Amino acid sequence: MDDSEVDRVIYQRYLKKSREYDYHFIEAETGKAALEIYPNVLPDLVLLDYFLPDINGLEWIERWQQKYNKNPCPVIILTGQGNDNIAEQFIKLGAADYLIKDQITSDRLNFSVYKELIRQEEKQKFTQTIQCQNEQLLEVNRLLKDQMNCGENADCLLRNNEEKLHCAVFNAPIPVLVHAEDGEILHVNQTWTELSGYTIEDIPTTAEWTQKAYGNKQGTVKSWIDRLYELNQRVDEGEFKIRTADGQVRIWNFSSAPLGKLLDGRRLVISCAKDVTEIKQAKMALQESEIHFRKTFEQAAVGMAHVAPNGKWLLVNQKLCQIVGYSQEELREKTFQEMTHPDDVEPDLEYVRQILAGEITSYSMEKRYIRKDKSPVWVTLTVSLFKSKTGEPEYFICVIEDINERKNIELSQQQALKRLANLHQIDKAIIEAQKPQAIAKIAINNIQYFLPACQRASIVTFNSEHRAATILGTQGRAEQKTPKKLETTLDIWQDLINRLQESEQNYVVAYLSQLPKLSAAIPSLATSGLDCFICFSLKAQNKLLGIFKLWVEDVEVVTPEQLAIIEEISVQVAIAIQQANLIQADQNYALNLEKKVQERTAQIEEINKELKAFSYSISHDLKAPLRAIQGFAVALQEDYAENLDDLGQEYASRLVASAEQMEKLIQDLLAYSRLSRTEIHKKPVNLTSVVNKALEDLEIAMTDVQPEITIEKPLLNVLGNRTILQQIVNNLLSNALKFTSAKVKPQIHIWTEEYPENFVRLWIEDKGIGIEAQHQERIFEVFERLHGNEAYPGTGIGLAIVKKGVERLGGRLGVKSEVNRGSRFWVELPGVEG
Numbered sequence: 001m002d003d004s005e006v007d008r009v010i011y012q013r014y015l016k017k018s019r020e021y022d023y024h025f026i027e028a029e030t031g032k033a034a035l036e037i038y039p040n041v042l043p044d045l046v047l048l049d050y051f052l053p054d055i056n057g058l059e060w061i062e063r064w065q066q067k068y069n070k071n072p073c074p075v076i077i078l079t080g081q082g083n084d085n086i087a088e089q090f091i092k093l094g095a096a097d098y099l100i101k102d103q104i105t106s107d108r109l110n111f112s113v114y115k116e117l118i119r120q121e122e123k124q125k126f127t128q129t130i131q132c133q134n135e136q137l138l139e140v141n142r143l144l145k146d147q148m149n150c151g152e153n154a155d156c157l158l159r160n161n162e163e164k165l166h167c168a169v170f171n172a173p174i175p176v177l178v179h180a181e182d183g184e185i186l187h188v189n190q191t192w193t194e195l196s197g198y199t200i201e202d203i204p205t206t207a208e209w210t211q212k213a214y215g216n217k218q219g220t221v222k223s224w225i226d227r228l229y230e231l232n233q234r235v236d237e238g239e240f241k242i243r244t245a246d247g248q249v250r251i252w253n254f255s256s257a258p259l260g261k262l263l264d265g266r267r268l269v270i271s272c273a274k275d276v277t278e279i280k281q282a283k284m285a286l287q288e289s290e291i292h293f294r295k296t297f298e299q300a301a302v303g304m305a306h307v308a309p310n311g312k313w314l315l316v317n318q319k320l321c322q323i324v325g326y327s328q329e330e331l332r333e334k335t336f337q338e339m340t341h342p343d344d345v346e347p348d349l350e351y352v353r354q355i356l357a358g359e360i361t362s363y364s365m366e367k368r369y370i371r372k373d374k375s376p377v378w379v380t381l382t383v384s385l386f387k388s389k390t391g392e393p394e395y396f397i398c399v400i401e402d403i404n405e406r407k408n409i410e411l412s413q414q415q416a417l418k419r420l421a422n423l424h425q426i427d428k429a430i431i432e433a434q435k436p437q438a439i440a441k442i443a444i445n446n447i448q449y450f451l452p453a454c455q456r457a458s459i460v461t462f463n464s465e466h467r468a469a470t471i472l473g474t475q476g477r478a479e480q481k482t483p484k485k486l487e488t489t490l491d492i493w494q495d496l497i498n499r500l501q502e503s504e505q506n507y508v509v510a511y512l513s514q515l516p517k518l519s520a521a522i523p524s525l526a527t528s529g530l531d532c533f534i535c536f537s538l539k540a541q542n543k544l545l546g547i548f549k550l551w552v553e554d555v556e557v558v559t560p561e562q563l564a565i566i567e568e569i570s571v572q573v574a575i576a577i578q579q580a581n582l583i584q585a586d587q588n589y590a591l592n593l594e595k596k597v598q599e600r601t602a603q604i605e606e607i608n609k610e611l612k613a614f615s616y617s618i619s620h621d622l623k624a625p626l627r628a629i630q631g632f633a634v635a636l637q638e639d640y641a642e643n644l645d646d647l648g649q650e651y652a653s654r655l656v657a658s659a660e661q662m663e664k665l666i667q668d669l670l671a672y673s674r675l676s677r678t679e680i681h682k683k684p685v686n687l688t689s690v691v692n693k694a695l696e697d698l699e700i701a702m703t704d705v706q707p708e709i710t711i712e713k714p715l716l717n718v719l720g721n722r723t724i725l726q727q728i729v730n731n732l733l734s735n736a737l738k739f740t741s742a743k744v745k746p747q748i749h750i751w752t753e754e755y756p757e758n759f760v761r762l763w764i765e766d767k768g769i770g771i772e773a774q775h776q777e778r779i780f781e782v783f784e785r786l787h788g789n790e791a792y793p794g795t796g797i798g799l800a801i802v803k804k805g806v807e808r809l810g811g812r813l814g815v816k817s818e819v820n821r822g823s824r825f826w827v828e829l830p831g832v833e834g
């Protein structure tokens, strides 16, 4: 009988393997169907599924028994669930065996069925034997009566019948004993003596038997046996433990029946037994394994439970009770939903929905239960669903692991990380702030996060040089009564400063009531109603820059961790304030410096202007007397030549030459001075034409020497000023002509080259006397000459004009020269684009 067709097929397959029997099966799917089958077909054994769709196994057996008075055949219960309670009820109802479906194997089922069938067979045989013996006895009785009536043959017949009875009893396959009410054992069969090990001589009486087989229980058993003689029908006495001759303990299941009276009137009883030791042991082993399972469940180190699909706790173990603080009974009254933290109910129910819908087969989640004491406890819950044979959800199998400690550590770590991130942000903001007041504001505004108990916070900085202090900012209770920035004397803070300096820590706990100077100087402090504050020092490079005051109602609530964090913030604040002070000092210094530079520049410009005006006016004003000297010297030569002797004429011509030299000098000076002053307009200039013009200008100077001049034409154009360029080229060219040994013909080479960044370089090369390396720089300065006026006349201003001119056109210049091999002057000027 099983509602699962698969199970029915499996059990039949198992049983078909039997070597002892060839089974024939009658199947029923429901309890009702099974009850109806019975009267038509008489089975030898019933395999009954505990959970039938219409009725459970216990009810089925009860109905069966009601209908047919007793179990017409043995019943073996098959159940999906091991439960002591049910097992016990079955046994009470006379079920032959009780098998857990998961543990059923072919051998196990065959053994159980075989054993029951054998027992049944033996029972039947025994009953038949008894009946047969009864009939024989009745027959004997009848014959005896007849013979007693008939006379002489009676003794003989009786003996004959007794022998038959003796023979039947003696050969029975089960232990059989015939005993009389006075305790005499009349017959002991072979099976009895074989199984018990006692010979017929060992047990002449029931007293001997009970003494040997039952030891100290013999009294009870003996009086039980004595009552058997009152029987008028067969009785199943149940199981008894007997001790065999070789000391083993075996379990015999006894039944006895009255056997009439002996001739002498003693009542007889026949007792049969069945050795059930092995069956019993198998049952005990099964029970043990169930107990073992139960112990494992009960004593598991993790919480375990069976939960109904509606959330009710069905079965809970001890560990789960410990985790949630409820007893097993209390838990069975509750559902998991009502014990789950409100935030975790939804996610859990979603999983339940998925598992019931068959979308998942199991799930695992971290969640919180609310303990009986209302505190939350973190667990890891792993759930799978147990389904019935028909696929209906029966219950959830839950494993619950207490992870509260780990979770709390994790959460506090997360909190610490968050705090660290905040701290980092504040640090960053503090360091980025530029002004002390802004720094103080950031620190004060954020302190509440780290110290929720803080009622009021303020930062004060000190200026020991001026014996002054500044309250940079305040926030919190009675804050509006304090101006934003308040200057005070340093004296009122001195007590605190002293205490901080004496303290080994970076903070002290102080009370306003113990600081009379401070409370007198800032009476508004008292309006906050606070007395206690923690005063952190703001120190940078070991210098006390100020203090960070945090007012609290009760200093006891401040944790060491909070103190450490605020200390950290104080360090940042101190560094930032010092930095801000340094930046301020730097800015002041730079401003000063800039002012000074501007002043100096103006002074220098003024001097320059004066100098230029001076040199211009000097050179200009010198021209008039020079012209007079020249005029009169020439007049002297021309008009009074005959009045002058040779020496006089010589003096006159020297006078003229000196005046000419001076005129040249004045001209050059004027040109130089003009170069500095005039405004320059740049435009493209054709260098070839400039060089041609210079050669024209120098024609007279060249007539005597006949120089060899090569020009690599066309020369490149430059961006410049024609007048200035002409001055530059004229001076360089005249020097190239001039500074050549008198014995050789001057050779001059002129060319241009393109240079990077759109510059053009003009080269003027001579093969003249050259310039020593150490003088090559200074010759570009005013009045720097390397030769006497006799050897090489000149003013020493030419190259200075070249340098000034090139600079004003935004170019560069230089010389490469070797003594006696010639010089190469170069001038680099911006080229013409395109």
Ligand code: ADP
Residues within 6 Å of the ligand: 731, 735, 736, 739, 766, 768, 769, 770, 771, 779, 784, 785, 786, 787, 793, 794, 795, 796, 797, 798, 799, 800, 823
């Ligand atoms: P000046 O030519 O009037 O002496 P400059 O300023 O033109 O003055 O030249 C300065 C000095 O540089 C010259 O006196 C001379 O000693 C030297 N110098 C200039 N050009 C050359 C040259 N091409 N070869 C050799 N020496 C030169």
